Amino acid sequence: MTDNNTGLPLTTHLRELRKRLIICFIATAIGFSISYYCSDRLYDILTAPLVPALPPDAGYLVFTGVAEPFFIYFKAGLLGGVVLASPVILYEIWAFAAPGLYAKERVWFAAIVLASLALFAAGVVFAYFIVFPFAFKYLLSFSTAGLRPMISMSGYFSLAAWLLFAFGAVFQLPLAMLVLSMIGVAGARQFIRWWRYAVVVILIAAAVLTPTPDVFNQMLMAGPLIVLYAMGVVLAAIFGKKKDAMEL
Template sequence: MNDQDSLHQQPLTEHLAELRSCLIISLIAAAIGFTLAYSFIQPVADWFFAPLVQVMPAQKSLIFISYQEGFFFYLKLALVAGVLIASPVIFYQFWRFVAPGLYQHEKQALLPFTVVSSFCFLGGAAFGYLVIFPPTFRFLLGYSSSFLEPMPAVSEYFSLALFLLIAFGMIFELPVFMVFLAKLGKVDAPFLVKNRKYAVLIAFIVAAVVTPTPDPVNQFLMAGPLVVLYEISIIAVRFFVKKPLAVIEDAGNVR
């Protein structure tokens, strides 16, 4: 019996125990990150508000409309920052459970997947913050006038900013996801090339849905990276996936 067969025959309780271990370690890492972030919460908040403050009219500021809203905002911001700080550990635990848990001979790919996943997610969040935030909030505040005064609330800004950070972080995971699918034998480089035109169409549809503004500039700023990431996915699949795991597994079963 090969490693793959014995692995598939592991009891469900062992898989659940492994999942529990990964979750506990991830939560501990997030808690440590939360503590570190909350220790420097004011500089973190200044950094978080900067894209909106830079485009707001002079002498204007954000507001909160309930007594506890400001307090809970700082807690939520520290939690988000803590998860970002702990993201390498969280991704490591994810790949430790998903990839090696299913394919024993792929354990050597655990660290590279962790590093690349963390880099892509944080890079996507940074792209959203540095490139998307300024034109987005400039556009949204552009509707102010003498009788229409912008008074953005802390909770609304937090929700929109968090959504954009997560969206771009996940979008930038596309090459990692495609390489993982290719290793499972679900896709390959010729398949991705053949369906390139559909990928471009889907990229612009996703941009139209996710982008909070209807102007074509911001939509292109999201669709453009998606198309580029798809091309990077094709190159990554060609370079890193020499033989799908499904083929390796079939060969092992034959032996």
């Protein structure tokens, strides 16, 4: 621990935490105010992958409640507000945690946070530009002359938000493997030994998280995850503990 953080009472830490949380809340509120003003545009961006897949005579979304559009735009604005405020939020987390870390730990903490953000963004971009168009085209291919889609705003928003978050989360795989190797839980040798089990788990996760039952769309998710697993093995071999991790 650094000298300026040694022996500080708990109340001091709580006051500091309260200060950081208030700043994060204010930043999110400002971001929300900006995003809500453009919430209709944000929703248009979110629905852009869906619209081309809709039948010509059903190329729009519907709402089934009087207040549904308001709440959807509110959620879109809140989501955009968190994104806009994320630099401030991340800085406040850093400012709160950094005094209690050694210099080397600060470097690793910053690197892990930045890598996590990059991987999450990569997962979101992959889902939006690759998975969404194929998945929605497949799902809406069941439309017939007597069976037309009537997709609600809330239903689509919930599905899209869940998928974006899910892909962003699963793209953290190599980072999680790196952390496990750094703390000695598992090393590159263990990850290589477990690759068959990893592939099975990845295929199951792809089947659960992908909204379509066809193999093609499931492989759109499973393929990158297998590549990310291999990347995690490489990172564990380079940056993990040099001694063999404990056998599990």
